[in-house]
Each structure stands twice: as C-alpha cells, then as structure tokens.
Amino acid sequence: MQYEPPAPLPERTLGEAAPLPDPVSLPLTRPAGCPFDPPAELARLREQRPLSRLHYADGHVGWLATSHSAVRAIAADTRFSSRYELMHYPLLEGGPGGALPPAPVGDLTGIDPPEHTRYRRLLAGKFTVRRMRALTARVEQITAEHLDAMERQGPTVDLVAAYAHPVPALMICELLGVAEADREAFQRHAAAVSDADATVADQLAAFEALGDFVRELVSAKRARPTDDLLSDLTTTDLSDAELAGIGSFLLAAGLDTTAHMLGLGTFALLQHPAQAAALRADPSLADQAVEELMRYLSIAHTGARAALEDVEVDGQLIKAGETVTLAVGAANRDPARFPDPDTLDLHRKATGQLAFGHGIHQCLGQQLARVEMRIAFPALFRRFPTLRLAVPPEEVPLRLQMGLYGVHRLPVTWDEA
Template sequence: MSQEPVRLPRDRAEDHPLDPPPGLARLREERPLARMRYPDGHVGRLATGHATVRAIAADPRFSSRYELMHYPFPGGPDGPLPPAPPGDMTGMDAPEHTRYRRLLAGRFTVRRMRELTARVERITTDHLDAMERHGPVVDLIEAYAHPVPALMICELLGVPEADREMFTRRAAAVFDAEAPVEEQTAALTRLGEYVHELALAKRKHPTDDVLGELTRTDLTDAELAGVGSFLLAAGLDTTANMIGLGTLALLRHPDQAAALRAEPESADRAVEELLRYLTIAHTGARVALEDVELDGQVIRAGETVTLSLEAANRDPARFPDPDTLDLRRKATGHLAFGHGPHQCLGQQLARVELRVALPALFTRFPTLRSAVPPEEVRLRRNTSVHGVRRLPVTWDEG
C-alpha cells in the first residue's frame, strides 16, 4: 500500500533558523523520494536525498518547463504556470535552453570571472570605507550585501555610471520581500523597461560588456532584453542574500569567523562550505516526461518532482556531520548551484564575489557582531530564496 502523500515542510525551527525545516531531515531518512501533495491537489514527488536529487537534475527524461509544473508553495497560481519568457533559461528545455546556454557560456568562464576580481575588490573596499565613515550601527544588507552584487550586475550589463544609483535602487525595490506585491511588480516593470532600453541602445552602439557582446549574436531585441533581465534576477538576489546570511552564520559561529580571518587564503573552501550549509536557493523542480524508475519507485509521466536542495546538502550519506558548519570541510559536490544542464551559469561570478566580500568584511571589522539579540534578526520567511531582511551590525572603533 502506498503511503499518504506528504506536504512540503517549510517551517524552520525558531532556535535554528539557518537549518532546513526539521521535517525534511525526517523525510530524507525515511523516504528520500516521497509522494507529495501540492497545494492545487496534484500528487507528485519530493526528493530529499543527495543522490536522488542529483540523479533527477541530470536526467533528460525530466523537464524544466514552467508550464508543465505544479507550484509547490501555498499561495501560488491557481492554474498552470505561464511558459518561460524569452531569455529565461531556467524554465526551458533543449534545444531552446541549449541555444541560450551556448551563447552565454563563453562569457561566464572561470578565467573571465577571475578577471573581474579587481573590480569586486574595489567595490567591496568602497563600501567598507563607507561603513567605517558612517560608524556603527549599520544595516549590513543595505550598506554592503545588496550593493556589492548589484554593482557587479551593472558591470555585466554595462549599465552607465550615471544610471547605476537608479538601477541599484530599483533592483532593491524589486527584491524587497517586505514590500507589497503591487510595489514589487511595478518596480520589476520599470526595471524591465530600463533593461529593454539599454539593450536597444547597445544594439546601436555595442560595448564590451556581456549585454553589449550579445548584441552581435542572433538574439532578437526581446530575447536580448530577456537575457538581461534573467541575469539580473539570477545573479542579484541570490548573491546578496548569500552575503547577508553568510555573515549571520559566521557571527553565530565566531570560531569559524576567526578561522576565516586567520586563513584568508582558505576562502575558496570556506565559501563552498557556506554555500552547502546555507543553500539559500533551497528548492528546485522537474517534471517527468515519461515513466521513470528511480529508487525502486516509478515516477509517472506528468508528475512534478520538487527537489529539496537544502535537504540534499545536509545529507549525512554525502557529508559527514552535515549540520555542523566547518569551513575546513571539503564541500565539493554540493548542490547549491544545482546540477546537470541547468547548473547555475553565473556560479563562478558568485564565487568571486563571495570569496572577496566575506573575508574583506571580517578582516576590516574583526570585532564585527550583531547589534541586536538573535531573536530580533529579521529573516526572510517562506520565500524561494532564504536570507536576511535586515542585519544591524556593530563593531569596536579605533
């Protein structure tokens, strides 16, 4: 007899807000591929084991197309999701996905992203200087975590210097989880219009940035603007929240922050462990295009499978003592950037930003600490990207 479908566990423990919802660990132990009931009544699957999530993400028998999926979170659309707009590779399969991926892959190489390191260092230094001039207390999200990746997106898209303050302000409004939906939607519309105008301008006068280079491909105007919006959405909110939540994790584990300060050359390994431990983009999804046998079960064609990346990255079968943050751990194989053909294209840029931003912050302010009690730190709740709303911090001056 088949077991009763589960609901997606979403509530994090109040005393362990950096950990995945406890229900995920229980499911991973008992049923790493469980039948799951979606808010609209659909019965699909929930994958929580590392090996299972990895296998599904790499299997071409599963689709990433939005319009085939059922939404796993309450409060979503009543009917089918709309198809991916032009440029949104996340919701596409081959050959459309392959076409976009090939156009962008050469512009996101490890070498090219490392070439941006000096620019990241300058941006972080500028904002750390501004924090020092301001003096404690500051909201780390507003002063540092958001503007650093926002300005790097400006670099990628070739946003003119005169427009960058406006661009980062509008981007902040789009990703303000506390703002009413209407305000977020309006901000998104305004930002989308700006990116479209920017793309058209670069069509006439190509530049050396990623968006400018793409004007010399076969992308249509709509696709060019769509890719620009996709890069903004994919590369800003995630990295900003990773800097914010990574800072919070290190503040709550002062021994690990001390290790990072003492061994800045270990930043590569430290960042991989923070990515694994936090897994801020915590959930993915696929749809079976045909019957697929996996883990001794048959996933039927048309079933949506929710991939719990955060549960997979805490799987003790893959990472010993997974609930411990250990910056010396070799965390290779984590799924924070996904896996398979849809693995995050901008992951190398995110790594560069994190490898610079986090050590620089704790080196500049060795006495950095939260300015409010732990229970007053405002986290994002029930959002697709985990993070911190506000993080007031202080430090000893002089």
C-alpha cells in the same frame, strides 16, 4: 551525467514498488532557534526513503526528493522537464497551465532543450577567464569602497543595505555594461523589487521599471557596443526581445542569490564565531568557506522537475506527468554525502554541494558568484574583526515567504579603533 538506476530488488520489477506511506505536505517549519537548519521533518523523511509521496496545493500527488543522490540524479536527467507550465507546485493553487505561465523570453530556468541549449551555448562562452579576471579586480575595488563607507558611517549599519546588496548589484552592472551615471537608478529599482516593506504595487512598479531599464540598455548596446557581456550578445542572432529577456534573467539570477548569500552567510558566521575567526586568520580558506556556506545554507531551498516519461529513481517509479519537488536543503545536509552535515565547518571540502544546481540548469554565473563571495566575506571580517549583531539573533528579520531564503536586514556593529 545521465542517471543510471540501481538494479531492481529481486522480489519486484519496475513499477511494482513496495507500498509507500501516505503522501505528506511539504515541511516548511524550521527548528526553533535554528534559522540556518532546514525543517527537521525533511531529515526524518530522508532517513525513511529518498523519495516520498507529496501533496500539492491543487490536489496533485507527486514526489519529494530529499537525498543527495536522488536530487542530483533527477536534476541531471533530461527525462525530467524544467518548464514552469508543466509543474504542480506544493503551495500554489491551480494545475499545469494555471499555476504558472510558460517562462518569459530569455529565462533559462524554465525551458528545456533545444531552446535552452541554444541560449546556454551563446552565454557560456561569454563567461570567459579574461572577463572573470577583470571582474575580480572590480570586486576587490567595490568591496573596499563599501567597507570604507561603512567605516565612515560608523556603527551601527544594516549590512544588507550597506554591503550585501550593493556589491553584487554593481557587479551585475559591470557584467552587463551599465553606465556609471545609470547605476544609482538601477540599484534603486533592484532594491525596491525585493523590499519587504514595499507594497505590492510598489514592487510591481519597480519590476516594470527594471524591465524598461534593460530594454533601453539593449538599444544602447546595439547602437554603441562596449566591452561587456550584453554588447557581445548583440553580435549574435538574438532578437532585442531575447536580449532584454536574458539581461533581465541575468540581473535577477546574479543579484538576489549573491546578495542573500552575503547577508545570510554573514549572519551564520556571526553565530559561529570560531568559524569567522578561522576565516579571518586564514584568508586561503575562502574557497572552501564559500562552498561550505552554500551547502550549509542552501538559500534556494527547493527546485522542481516534471517527468516527461516514466522514470525509475532509487527504486521508485515516477510516472509521466508527475512533479518532483527537489529539497536542496535536505540534500545538502545528507549524512550519506556529507559527514556531520548539520555542523558549519569551513575546513570541510564541500565538493558536490547542490546549491548552484546540477545538470544542464546548473547556475551559469556561479563562477562570478564565487568570485564575489571569496572576496567579500574575508574582506568584511578582516576590516571589522569585532563585527557582531546589533540586535538579538531572534530579532533578525528572516526572508521566509519568498523563493530565496535570507535576511531582509542584518543590523551589525563593531568596536571603533
């Protein structure tokens, strides 16, 4: 939906905005003892104005959008670019052309139309109802198998390693058509990429191994296509490099986000036992629970856009070349859109939450992610009704310094029957 700017105030015209407070730095510190809440300073800034001036690490002064309306409007407006090389970044030194290179081939997040339109059009038709229905049956089977393995192992387990990571990893294998014999290697490389205890060299080696894995997979699908998304794409005009890039993009987008939502979402439910009990008692809450957990946690807590021309948003003139950081976590906690937003309420209809993005860059695989979470959360709490943390909550290692918020490990235990 194209953003329609509000009517200008009588005392000024476009570009003649009232003086703004001094630029701020991006708030990063979450409230003590509240690992699920965004930094409190974001709420204060949102109350003052939906757009604040923001200092960037390279000296650029751009913007920080904190309200639901502003974030949604900017994400939907094609006058703002998603190209990495045009962006300034709050925490990265170096300006455009120095902070980050252009998006690699196949990365839909960091490109604009018409290139983005071409890729998106080819991919959108591959996430069919039939394929999602078939994958639903596999999610149910895979979750049951991993819950069985947890039960055999007995308490205590790391839920991330035992459940939150392997379930979406295996579903990505299903989507891309990874052979059964290759799935263990795939999971090993994928886990190593985001391993908090791995050295940088080990993570880079795992990343390279994943790239090699996907390139070999593309060659195999060219030679012997099967009933999967990657094989479908070999019938298009995409080159091998584009196919490998898209495969790598789907792997990263579909694995990390869902894995961290399952881990952090379970942590949140364990800290809100009444909500966990409600989900356990009424599995039909699963759809609403997923939307509410996405809203409440907003694991991809920021996004960014670069203005391609002068644009007015909520009465502020954003000039061509300026970067806007989108505080998704603050937008999803905006009381103007969600009453009592700091409360986790699985009965809430969290329609309009922005955790999957908005506009042309809205998450392509969001329906698969929803299927995985709608099945995995209720199944976990039904199988282990006494599930609880095995360590004090303050000892759960949080994933603070990475692009996606989550937990590195989640030690849990339960009462054996």
